[in-house]
Every structure is written in C-alpha cells, then in structure tokens.
Amino acid sequence: MRPFLILGLGILAYxxxxxxxxxxxxxxxxxCKRQREVTSPTGYEVVDGSAKFNDTAYSAQIKNKDLTLDLHVVALDDSTFRLVIDEPKGAVRKRFRPLDALVERDPKQQxxxxxxxxxxxxxxxxxxGHRVVITHSPLRIDFYSKDILVTSVNSAGLLMVEPFKKKVLLTDREKLYWEETFGEHKDTKPYGIFRKEEF
Incomplete structure (x- = not known):
C-alpha cells in the first residue's frame, strides 16, 4: 500500500x-471556439433530386445556408462503410483527405x-445484411448491423463543415482564420482555416 501512496504523490507532484x-x-x-459555439442545428439537408445509388454506393449533395457539399456512403467488403463529405466538383479548393491514415486507400467494395x-x-x-438509412431533412445517417443501430451521424443536427473564406472585409472573429497569437508564438495561416498541406 505504501509504494502506491508514494507513486500517487509523485504523479500528483508532476x-x-x-x-x-x-x-x-x-x-x-x-x-475550438468556433466548434463549441455550435449549439443549434446547422440545417444540413439532402438537395432534392440529388440522391442516387450505384452498385456499391450512395451519393447525394447536401446543403445548408452557407455551403453545398458532396456526400458519399460506400459499402465495403469487410462489412463496414466509408462516409465521405467533400467539396463538389469544380470547387476552388479541395478538402484535405488523410488517405495515408486509412488501412487501405481503395478497399474492395461490397x-x-x-x-x-x-x-x-x-x-x-x-x-x-447491414444497412444505412439516410434521412434527407434534417440530414441524419444511421448505420445498422443487421437490425441493431451501431452509430448515427448528425443525430443532433450539429454537423459543422467550415466554408472556405476569402481574405477580404473580415470581422474580428474571421481575422483569426489567418493569424493567431499565443504567448510569443505567432501562427500564420496563409490559406485561412486550412493548412497548406491540405491542398
């Protein structure tokens, strides 16, 4: 008992x-502040007439008052799904996609x-026998393993995707998209809220 007490006091000191x-x-x-400020539904919904299926995936466009994005739900051979929300084709910039973090970049589809x-x-x-139910308005995506709900995406309606901003006529809050200072360190962001590696 005594060694644990000494160890506990040592950890507490650190x-x-x-x-x-x-x-x-x-x-x-x-x-962090922008993310925590989201307390009411963000209003994403599937764009009417955009929902379609192919042999292995569901695709649609989703929108709210600020942004229109592409949504893809792909069935994979290992009984999982891949959900991708991305900029539509022809967008000025593409969002960062950390493909190196995935086990397989292009896994076999089911x-x-x-x-x-x-x-x-x-x-x-x-x-x-696994299924996905996508409610169009408000957007909600439910994933089931057989008949058991495994997870829901946007069940509280708080999905937030930050739109790209141009560096013109900025509010005080938006100025922080391009530069933040903490202590003596200045973090400059030439691409706004996105890092250079994301392009």
Missing amino acids: VVAVDRLKFKTCSQSAF KIKKSKTDGKVSKMITED
Whole structure:
C-alpha cells in the first residue's frame, strides 16, 4: 500500500508542476471556439433530386445556408462503410483527405443488395445484411448491423463543415482564420482555416 501512496504523490507532484500558461485553453483557440459555439442545428439537408445509388454506393449533395457539399456512403467488403463529405466538383479548393491514415486507400467494395429513395429517406442494404438509412431533412445517417443501430451521424443536427473564406472585409472573429497569437508564438495561416498541406 505504501509504494502506491508514494507513486500517487509523485504523479500528483508532476501534475501540479505543469505550467498551464504554456498550453492553450479552448477559449484561446479560434478553431475550438468556433466548434463549441455550435449549439443549434446547422440545417444540413439532402438537395432534392440529388440522391442516387450505384452498385456499391450512395451519393447525394447536401446543403445548408452557407455551403453545398458532396456526400458519399460506400459499402465495403469487410462489412463496414466509408462516409465521405467533400467539396463538389469544380470547387476552388479541395478538402484535405488523410488517405495515408486509412488501412487501405481503395478497399474492395461490397455490392448493395437493395436500395430505394423516396425524396425523404434513402435506404440501402448490403449483401451481408447491414444497412444505412439516410434521412434527407434534417440530414441524419444511421448505420445498422443487421437490425441493431451501431452509430448515427448528425443525430443532433450539429454537423459543422467550415466554408472556405476569402481574405477580404473580415470581422474580428474571421481575422483569426489567418493569424493567431499565443504567448510569443505567432501562427500564420496563409490559406485561412486550412493548412497548406491540405491542398
């Protein structure tokens, strides 16, 4: 018991010794503040008439008052799905896609056994019985393993995708998209809210 007490006191001493002034809090980070400010539904919905299926995937455009994006839900052979929300074709910039973080960049896809859309809801069932239900307005995506709900995307309606901004006539808040200062460190962002590596 005594060694644990000594170990606990030693760990506590390290925790207390941390200089918290050298670490940002959420209120000091523009990105974190913007994300936490989202408390009411963001209004994403599937664009009427854009929902379509192919042999292995569902595609549609989603929009809110600020932005229109492409949505893809792809059935994979390992009984999983890949969900991608991306800029539409022809956009000025493409969003960063960390493909190196994926186990396989282009995994084998699974055929969709059944699919249907009625303008309000789109559904697909894979060959192995897993299904996806996409509610169009407000946007919600539910993933099921057989009949058990596994996860929901945007169930609270708080999906937030930051739109690209141009560096003109900025509000005080938007100025932080291009430059932040913390202590003596200045973080310049030549591409706004996105890092250079994302292009």
